[in-house]
Amino acid sequence: MKLSSFSSYVLLSLLPFTxxxxxxxxxxxxxxxxxxxxxxxxxxxxxxxxxxxxxxxxTAIGKDIKAILLExxxxxxxxxxxxxxxxxVDSAACKADLCCVWKWISYEMTAKFNGxxxxxxxxxxxxxxxxxxxxxxxxxxxxxxxxxxSILLTNELDRADNNGxxxxxxxxxxxxxKYNKYGVSMADLIQMGANIATVVCPLGPRIRSxxxxxxxxxxxxxxxxxxxxxxxxxxxxxxxDKTIDxxxxxxxxxxxxxxxxxxxxxxxxGDPQDSTPxxxxxxxxxxxxxxxxxxxxKFQSDINLSKDSRTKSEWQAFINxxxxxxxxxxxxYTRLSLLGVNNINDLKECTKVLPPARKxxxxxxxxxxxxxxxxxxxxxxxxxxxxxxxxGVITTPPKVTMT
Ligand code: HEM
Ligand SMILES: *[C@@H]1O[C@H](CO)[C@@H](O)[C@H](O)[C@H]1NC(C)=O
Ligand SMILES: *[C@@H]1O[C@H](CO)[C@@H](O)[C@H](O)[C@H]1NC(C)=O
Numbered sequence: 001m002k003l004s005s006f007s008s009y010v011l012l013s014l015l016p017f018t019x020x021x022x023x024x025x026x027x028x029x030x031x032x033x034x035x036x037x038x039x040x041x042x043x044x045x046x047x048x049x050x051x052x053x054x055x056x057x058x059t060a061i062g063k064d065i066k067a068i069l070l071e072x073x074x075x076x077x078x079x080x081x082x083x084x085x086x087x088x089v090d091s092a093a094c095k096a097d098l099c100c101v102w103k104w105i106s107y108e109m110t111a112k113f114n115g116x117x118x119x120x121x122x123x124x125x126x127x128x129x130x131x132x133x134x135x136x137x138x139x140x141x142x143x144x145x146x147x148x149x150s151i152l153l154t155n156e157l158d159r160a161d162n163n164g165x166x167x168x169x170x171x172x173x174x175x176x177x178k179y180n181k182y183g184v185s186m187a188d189l190i191q192m193g194a195n196i197a198t199v200v201c202p203l204g205p206r207i208r209s210x211x212x213x214x215x216x217x218x219x220x221x222x223x224x225x226x227x228x229x230x231x232x233x234x235x236x237x238x239x240x241d242k243t244i245d246x247x248x249x250x251x252x253x254x255x256x257x258x259x260x261x262x263x264x265x266x267x268x269x270g271d272p273q274d275s276t277p278x279x280x281x282x283x284x285x286x287x288x289x290x291x292x293x294x295x296x297x298k299f300q301s302d303i304n305l306s307k308d309s310r311t312k313s314e315w316q317a318f319i320n321x322x323x324x325x326x327x328x329x330x331x332x333y334t335r336l337s338l339l340g341v342n343n344i345n346d347l348k349e350c351t352k353v354l355p356p357a358r359k360x361x362x363x364x365x366x367x368x369x370x371x372x373x374x375x376x377x378x379x380x381x382x383x384x385x386x387x388x389x390x391x392g393v394i395t396t397p398p399k400v401t402m403t
Contacts, residue, residue, distance in 0.1 A: 115387020131194025146340015
């Protein structure tokens, strides 16, 4: 293994700190993790135009994205512009500012994605999944597909893979009809939507967000999205073919932390994949491998990934690693969001329009949510899906039945 000078620096600078630390077990884990990180970094593949461009040809954004893909730069950012836009979307001042239209879009999406409970709504979760299902229709041997907007510009949505995406699809198309005349591509709208949704979900990372992708009105290749009964081996190979390694895959499926299924088991419509739907926390990783409340429906694919020798240790590491997971998810999602994009070097950045990250969250209606998770209150299903505050919805105290 050849160490780049940056990687060696990280490892060496970690040594004095960890050796001086009394918790030797933790220290060894830190060192092993740093070493594993270096190994991964050296095996990272470049994509799109970054594969052929020389460093001397790269723009500042091109350099940053290359560094993110090679894992020497964080994909998270807190750079924010809290000022109101310079004018309405039609104004000359707004048209003169590349990110102005995105600021308006961010306001609209944030309102749609944030529920009155403070959790993120079904539209937010749909937006994250939509981002995956547009970009993920790509492999190393594809000559088209990827993050090109085709999922909403063609009949791709009719494919069984995309069951459950209708509501977010309709909403995104509405925004497209409103904002396309200001130069917004469908591909960018979908990926910006995924990143805004992620940060609106409590505890979610604030991922650097780039615009300038090109649309393609040709349906992407078929057979490139995963199924919920797939084995770990099948999933690892499917994603490797998208330059997404096993570690990245474990980070990405953590998006199921927010999820509520509708089509895997239709008799259990709305059942979540962990006990905290609408929250971007790590409960999903722990609960997939151990016990969870009765209403939690675990996907077989997630259980399979949690057990495979190639993915198990990372799965375990995320169980108590919110910051670690957020960092890795951001890096992996950035890669996913650029699959099939061949003008990465010409993209621009509008991260500053994203709302701020919410680094802590108290679920004020947890008592009611807990009863729902135990299988009570089916009448709340839609409200949980819409992330509506449940306190006050149940006016009489829950009846305790003695048997
Ligand atoms: C191992 C690969 C994966 C499989 C087999 C898989 C499968 C599924 C399935 C079956 C659903 C439920 C759909 C429904 O019944 O309504 C779902 C939901 C979801 N998936 Fe995945 N997925 C995978 C990876 C990913 C990735 C990589 C992401 C994002 C980066 C993602 C994001 C989501 C989200 C956010 C939802 C929730 C949607 C909602 O609540 O409406 N998934 N996934
Ligand atoms: C979402 O709603 C919660 C609770 O109503 C609020 O605290 C939070 O600031 C909102 N988030 C954004 C990004 O507007
Ligand atoms: C994956 O899940 C399926 C069920 O869908 C199960 O039968 C199978 O044993 C699992 N495969 C592996 C390799 O764990």
